[in-house]
Every structure is written in structure tokens, then in C-alpha cells.
Amino acid sequence: MAILLDTKNRVFTLQTNHSMYQMKADRYGVLLHTLFGEKGSVFDYSYLITYADRGFSGNPYDVDDERTYSLDALPQEYPTYGSGDYRGSALKVCYPDGTTSCELRYVGYEVLEGKYSIPGLPAIYQMEENKADTLVITLEDTRKTFYVHLYYGVMEDLDIITRSVRIENHSDKPVFLENVQSTCVDYLHGEFDLHTFYGRHIKERNYQRAPIHHGVQSVGSTRGMSSHQYNPFLILSDKRTTETFGNCYGFSFLYSGDFLGSAEYDTYNQTRLLLGINPGNFNYRLDPGKTFCSPEVAMAYSGEGLEHLSHIFHRAFRNNLCRGKFKKARRPVLLNSWEGVYFDFNGEKLVQMARDAASMGIELFVMDDGWFGKRDKDVSGLGDWVVNEKKLGCTLEELSDQIHALGMQFGIWFEPEGISEDSDLYRAHPDWALQIPGKAPTRSRYQLVLDFSRQDVRDYIFGQMCQVLDSAKIEYLKWDFNRSITDIYSALLPADQQGEVTHRYILGLYDMLDKLGRRYPDMLIEGCCGGGGRFDAGMLYYSPQIWASDNTDAIERLSIQYGSSFCYPISAVGSHVSQCPNEQTGRYAPINTRATVAMSGTFGYELDVNHMTPVEKEVVKAQIFEFKKYYDLIQYGNYYRLTDPLKTKDYHCWQFAAEDRSEALLCIVALQIRPNGPGCWTRLRGLDPDGIYEIDGKEYPGDVLMRAGIPLPKATEEYESFRIYIRKKQA
Structure with missing residues (x-):
């Protein structure tokens, strides 16, 4: 089952092949976020949440004198502006009287067969061979003005969970949406790095990795486009995460306009990630009976490093986002x-x-x-x-x-x-x-x-x-x-x-x-x-x-x-x-x-x-x-980043490997020529460790190529390149 329901305790668990996501509506109707990470035992992970009387952190009216209960410190699934949570919010609404204080409470849920779609907006879609279901959690503001429907698409085989929000005004007056983020994920503990992609015209998507420090770090655009300056894709990772090791979490915004992605490390060492439309140029009048749908965010978790995370997105976007004849037909x-x-x-x-x-x-x-x-x-x-x-x-x-x-x-x-x-x-x-x-x-x-x-x-x-x-x-x-x-x-x-x-x-x-x-x-x-x-x-x-x-x-x-x-x-x-x-x-x-x-x-x-x-x-x-x-190998094979061109001095290497590990293509560019320079090697990836591979007429065990690597050809001119084909021998 991709969506597991504990209706008695109001715990909702989403599972893909390798990841798990969980939330819980607590006794006050606040939807708490409890887990996003590796798939494991289905359990109520809200036990990890600690409560304390924190000075200058307010308490919702309905908790009476329970001073240890404050939204200012609790992990939430969809936090709102003016609720007593002073961290970044996912929703800010201006009511007809001009006020902006809003609190949401749980109303109910619905499970839909298949993956939801969004009118007029792009979304990952379900193929016949994919398992997919949709969970809809409905929240209502405490002033009984509008519903917030949280949509979760669980793409089990793709290892992707998607999120979108639909806000429905059921009052008799318009409200104004000043900020609608598509996703919020709260991490109770952990020290993370934030990976972003910055640039400018003719120098886009430079990879940047930096430790998250106390405060807010953000990237975004108010240019009317996603922009050359920042890309609407973010990664959170453990500090020790590498290409092939460690936990990492990817968030891709399926939207081509203004966006804002932020990571906040609060004073209690909790991390909140938000991603959605940039509120800088956004103020949406929602008339009575009307709805607003937010763009989709695709989320993925990898416990095997950045490389595996990339492969998840590559497969999902190639097969379940691109459409039409040229999704798979060879392009001229x-x-x-x-x-x-x-x-x-x-x-x-x-x-x-x-x-x-x-x-x-x-x-x-x-x-x-x-x-x-x-x-x-x-x-x-x-x-x-x-x-x-x-x-x-x-x-x-x-x-x-x-x-x-x-x-x-x-x-x-x-x-x-x-x-x-x-x-x-x-x-x-x-x-x-x-x-x-x-x-x-x-x-x-x-x-x-x-x-x-x-x-x-x-x-x-x-x-x-x-x-x-x-x-x-x-x-x-x-x-x-x-x-x-x-x-x-x-x-x-x-x-x-x-x-x-x-x-x-x-x-x-x-x-x-x-x-x-x-x-x-x-x-x-x-x-x-x-x-x-x-x-x-x-x-x-x-x-x-x-x-x-x-x-x-x-x-x-x-x-x-x-x-x-x-x-x-x-x-x-x-x-x-x-x-x-x-x-x-x-x-x-x-x-x-x-x-x-x-x-x-x-x-x-x-x-x-x-x-x-x-x-x-x-x-x-x-x-x-x-x-x-x-x-086919290049367009549909797995892509491996063997070196970082921003850090390596002598050579930059990358590789393609077929999904069935039957062949690979190693690409090499010499970045500088050094007289009497040292030798250089690279380790291959994506091969069958028990297979035998042929390179230029010589045979090598797959595990040897991946553990020990191969020496790189000696460049004889500046920026010389090499393409080396690697073929697995048939048993």
C-alpha cells in the first residue's frame, strides 16, 4: 500500500519503494509533520516531538493553559502567517477586514485512485505501468472562511511524492492570498547542507553547496520567469553526503515563473524548507466559491547519495513529465x-x-x-x-x-x-x-x-x-x-x-x-x-x-x-x-x-x-x-558525475551506463596540459561488479573498473577530449 491510514490516531503515512513520508493531525487538529526519509517500519513518529514551555512563544487559544504547546516550535505540514509561528509560513491570507492572522485545523481526508492533475498547470502524470495514488488532507481556517486541500501524489515505483495545494473560498466575501507555498517540510533535528544552482545569462546553474546556518537562506526569482540567476530546484543533504553515500532530499518546483525556495534553521536547531510561488509579485483575489491551485513540487529522498537522487528525477521527468511524440522518439x-x-x-x-x-x-x-x-x-x-x-x-x-x-x-x-x-x-x-x-x-x-x-x-x-x-x-x-x-x-x-x-x-x-x-x-x-x-x-x-x-x-x-x-x-x-x-x-x-x-x-x-x-x-x-x-545509451542511460569541473584541474569526466549495465560510455575532457605531469585515473560506476567488460580489446572485471578505475589517456593538446566505449561480454 502506498497510502497507509491510522484513522484512530489520524496518522497518514505515504510510502514509495524506498522512501516514507508521514503527518499526523494531533488532538487539537493541527497537522504536524512527523517524517520524511528512508522507508522503514510504519509507526507513529510523532513520539520524536518534544514539548517545552518556551518563553515568548505563544500558545493557541484552544490549548488553554498548556504552555508547552506552541506552534512556534512544532513541526507543521502547512504553517500559516499570524498563528504564533514566527518562522517562514506556507500561507498568508488577507481577510475582508484587512487582517492576516490565520490558523488551520484538520477537517478530514480522502484517498483517490491514481495521480491527481492540476487544471492549467504541469504535473507529473501516471503511466499504466506505474503505481500511484493521491491523498487529500483538508484543513479549514478557524474563522470558517476557506478550506485548504493538501494534495499528495504518491508515485510508488518512481520514488517520487508530489505536493500541490487547492484553496477554496466558501464564504460570501473575497479573500486575498498573499503567499501560497506548495510545500513545507520540517526536520526536527539534523545538520544539513543546502545545494542550490545560481548563475546569470550565459553562465547558468552553477552548483553551490553551503552549510545551513541559523536564520534563513533562500533563492528565488521575481523576474517573471524561473530565471538564469537561480533554479527552482533545491537539495538538502547530510553534511557527509557525497555522490554515492548519505541522505539527501530533492525538491523540484514544476513552474516557470516567480518562485521562492528557502531553508530556515531555527533557534531550536530545526530546519524548515519551503518552496512555492514568490510572494513578491503575488496577491491573488479569491472570490466566493472560487478555488486557487498552486503549482506542483516533486520531492524525492535518496539514502545512497546525490547520484541516486538525480537518477530518480531523471527517470520521472523523462517518462512521467515530458509528453508527446518526442518524449521517446529519436530527435533529429x-x-x-x-x-x-x-x-x-x-x-x-x-x-x-x-x-x-x-x-x-x-x-x-x-x-x-x-x-x-x-x-x-x-x-x-x-x-x-x-x-x-x-x-x-x-x-x-x-x-x-x-x-x-x-x-x-x-x-x-x-x-x-x-x-x-x-x-x-x-x-x-x-x-x-x-x-x-x-x-x-x-x-x-x-x-x-x-x-x-x-x-x-x-x-x-x-x-x-x-x-x-x-x-x-x-x-x-x-x-x-x-x-x-x-x-x-x-x-x-x-x-x-x-x-x-x-x-x-x-x-x-x-x-x-x-x-x-x-x-x-x-x-x-x-x-x-x-x-x-x-x-x-x-x-x-x-x-x-x-x-x-x-x-x-x-x-x-x-x-x-x-x-x-x-x-x-x-x-x-x-x-x-x-x-x-x-x-x-x-x-x-x-x-x-x-x-x-x-x-x-x-x-x-x-x-x-x-x-x-x-x-x-x-x-x-x-x-x-x-x-x-x-x-539510446546517452539519452536514456544513467548519468554519472565522476568529477566536478569547478574543482578538478586536469580532467573532467562523466559517464553514461545502460540501465541493464550492458554498456557504458566514458567522456573525458582535458582541462589543462602539464609538462611531465602526473598520471590521472577515474573510477567507473553503474557496471555489473560480477560482469566482464571490454575496453579497446582488453577485458576487465566490473568490480575492478569501479574500485580501482582506469588510467585516463594522455592529452596532447589543450582541451582534448576522449570518448571510451565500454561493453559487457555476454556470458
Whole structure:
């Protein structure tokens, strides 16, 4: 059983194959959190909670003179603002009288067969082969104004527990939700490290690990997107936890907008983790009879270190979050035009690029920015999604036909959320842009943002996109978004609902993407937000791959893709071979190394192939052949971080291993050349210890390769790379 009920004592225990989660409604109706961790004996773990009379910690009215009972120190499942708990809260509500003090009490529970879904929001879903059930715990505020329904999806085989919250106003007046977090987990004891992923544009998801100290440590975004700066994925771990040892807990927010994740180590040495929508731009009017649903958080526990935690998320996201044809179908190797020609192209030039690409085995040609409206640089044209036939010298259908005649597929770039002031759309509908009346807007990339919280705006843009997509044979769409959101104001909403704009915006974005996916089920959609500005689990529900970063430097990508791997599967990581010297850094890396790094993703090219030498073109042919040969191993195998590129000096190594341990691929990049340097070794992982493996014609026991390792090849040039195939011998 995945959900175990002790109705007499009101104890609720959730079990996956290897983890356990428990809560209890105590004698006062307060829902206490009692356990999240390793699966073990089913028992009432509330015995671990200690009670003491703590000075300046208040006591709920209904406990009378029981001074040892204070919400300020108790572990709670869904703590509220103004309840006497002065730690971070999961819920803050403003009542019609302007007050914000709220207390919740247990009302009841319901067990539903299968995994719940959330209207208009992404969520992990159940497959036929998965065991899944839903527990709903209902709480009510003590003023009898609204219900809080806590949803728990128990994905037993996936080792995933999900959480979402539905708030239902059953009074006759509106209330205002000022803070709704999707999850709260309280740990009674333990000293933890917090793992987060910080960055900036073209340097996203740098891995950071720091001890949790007394006080609050948080990451988040108020940029209208999950952001390049911080990722909505957090890990708590024991201090001794490594890749292969120790307890760790992962929390992924399935949402692409503003978020806040915080860890608070209180004065009683307890740790509270909260994750949900950032309250900075959020204030939601909940009218009588209406409900609000929070985005989902996926939680996982590993007692075998960070590596196993990553594998849990990788499998769940690949199989139970991504949807559509390209969830499992092999995706084509592509050539994107952007870094090759930027805005400087016409149809003839693109066809010539495609001709050379086809000769090397590249399967998909993508026309990036510059094909529409008045768009020869990035200061005009956004919003005018009309093909510039004068620039192309042909219709889009004619261009697509020429590409397909070469045996290639054809793709196209859009930035549907952006609008240029120098555009026909803006001149006709300036109120469609997010901007505050009477205030000059903040520009970024010399553009504004369309109000995607509005149905009429979305309908117009969707119609324009469909006209383009229906006019030619198009198998791929890159959805880009190139600025943060500011000047948050929607012309259609009253003053007391302006705090809903950013959340409504994300719901509108998801609505658009969902409609596109349903209308064009055979079209591959790749998410992008100036690279990795929306590299989050929410987007994976609508696009199975996301452009990981606008930084295409292979050496920089080592750390970007390393950080991404803690939560996101390799099949989600958009990665290309670009030209050298690299545009962002000026660095030169061998083309083989650029391919080694890009193969640890969706794999493609982004350069002007017309300028490649005959030797380079032969190399590309071989790279594409090899990628296809190892496609299933790379995309669906287990990924192992063998070194940390932020710490290692000589080599960075990572590995793929098949689930059945029949084969593996070791990838190595030399980070520096040292004359007369020492030898280097790495230990492999994910092999059968009792199996015999063949490497370059030599045989090794699996346990030897994992315990003793193998010596790394000696690099003869800077940033040289190696790919070593490892095959298990049949018994």
C-alpha cells in the first residue's frame, strides 16, 4: 500500500519503494509533520516531538493553559502567517477586514485512485505501468472562511511524492492570498547542507553547496520567469553526503515563473524548507466559491547519495513529465542558423547552408531570428509574425520545400511573448504590452513584453503563429523569450487584481504551449529563454528539450551541464557544437571536444557550415554517426558525475551506463596540459561488479573498473577530449 491510514490516531503515512513520508493531525487538529526519509517500519513518529514551555512563544487559544504547546516550535505540514509561528509560513491570507492572522485545523481526508492533475498547470502524470495514488488532507481556517486541500501524489515505483495545494473560498466575501507555498517540510533535528544552482545569462546553474546556518537562506526569482540567476530546484543533504553515500532530499518546483525556495534553521536547531510561488509579485483575489491551485513540487529522498537522487528525477521527468511524440522518439540532429549568420541571410544563403549540412548527415535545418516583419536587428519587428518574403527572396513554403528536397526537415524560431515598439502590432495595440500607465517602461533588449495574462492577446499571437506554421512544412519550433518582466500591469484587470498578473501570465504561457502541442503533435518544440532562463521542470511538460544556455563554449558548458544534471535528464539539455574561436569567450576548443560536450545533450550544430574545411566536414559525419550509434545509451542511460569541473584541474569526466549495465560510455575532457605531469585515473560506476567488460580489446572485471578505475589517456593538446566505449561480454 502506498497510502497507509491510522484513522484512530489520524496518522497518514505515504510510502514509495524506498522512501516514507508521514503527518499526523494531533488532538487539537493541527497537522504536524512527523517524517520524511528512508522507508522503514510504519509507526507513529510523532513520539520524536518534544514539548517545552518556551518563553515568548505563544500558545493557541484552544490549548488553554498548556504552555508547552506552541506552534512556534512544532513541526507543521502547512504553517500559516499570524498563528504564533514566527518562522517562514506556507500561507498568508488577507481577510475582508484587512487582517492576516490565520490558523488551520484538520477537517478530514480522502484517498483517490491514481495521480491527481492540476487544471492549467504541469504535473507529473501516471503511466499504466506505474503505481500511484493521491491523498487529500483538508484543513479549514478557524474563522470558517476557506478550506485548504493538501494534495499528495504518491508515485510508488518512481520514488517520487508530489505536493500541490487547492484553496477554496466558501464564504460570501473575497479573500486575498498573499503567499501560497506548495510545500513545507520540517526536520526536527539534523545538520544539513543546502545545494542550490545560481548563475546569470550565459553562465547558468552553477552548483553551490553551503552549510545551513541559523536564520534563513533562500533563492528565488521575481523576474517573471524561473530565471538564469537561480533554479527552482533545491537539495538538502547530510553534511557527509557525497555522490554515492548519505541522505539527501530533492525538491523540484514544476513552474516557470516567480518562485521562492528557502531553508530556515531555527533557534531550536530545526530546519524548515519551503518552496512555492514568490510572494513578491503575488496577491491573488479569491472570490466566493472560487478555488486557487498552486503549482506542483516533486520531492524525492535518496539514502545512497546525490547520484541516486538525480537518477530518480531523471527517470520521472523523462517518462512521467515530458509528453508527446518526442518524449521517446529519436530527435533529429539539427543545424541552427543563429551563430552562423545571425540576421544576415536570405533564402539562397540558408539553402546553401542546408545543402552542406545535409551532405554531412545533419537532419534538421532551423531558421532562427530575422525571417519576419522588419527584422534586420533586434530593435524592431517583434509581434509582426509575417514572413518577410522580400528578404528571403521566396515564400516560406518555397524555402521549406527546398530544404526538404535535400532530405532534411525544417524548423523555425519564434519569440511570441516579445513585442517591439517599432512594430505594426505595438502601433495598433500599445495596451497589449505590459507597462504602467503614465510611466515610461523599462526596456530590455530594446523590447517590451506582451500581456499573456490576456486571452485576446494570446488568441491573436496564436493565430499569427498558426498562419505561419500552416503555410509550410515545419517540423520544429524554437520558442524563445529574451527579457525579464518589469512594469507589471494588465489593462484588463482592476486594481485589486494586479497582483495576479505574473501568475496569470504563466498560466497563459502554458495555455499557448499546450494548444500548440495539441495542434501540431508531430512538431518538436524546444523551449528557450535567452538560453537557460526558463530551464525548469514546468517547461518540460510542454517541450521535451530546453536550450540550456546561450553560452556555447564547450569548456564553459562543462559546468553548466554539470549543474543541470543534478535534476534534469540529458534528453532535456539543448546543446550544440558552435564555431571557434567561441563567440562568447574567444576560446578555441577542438571540434571533437565540442562534440563530446554537445553529445551530452540533444546534440546539434550552430555555425556556418559553408566555412568548414573538407576535413572538418568528414569529422562531423563521423560525430553524427557515433551519436546515433550511442543515442539510446546517452539519452536514456544513467548519468554519472565522476568529477566536478569547478574543482578538478586536469580532467573532467562523466559517464553514461545502460540501465541493464550492458554498456557504458566514458567522456573525458582535458582541462589543462602539464609538462611531465602526473598520471590521472577515474573510477567507473553503474557496471555489473560480477560482469566482464571490454575496453579497446582488453577485458576487465566490473568490480575492478569501479574500485580501482582506469588510467585516463594522455592529452596532447589543450582541451582534448576522449570518448571510451565500454561493453559487457555476454556470458
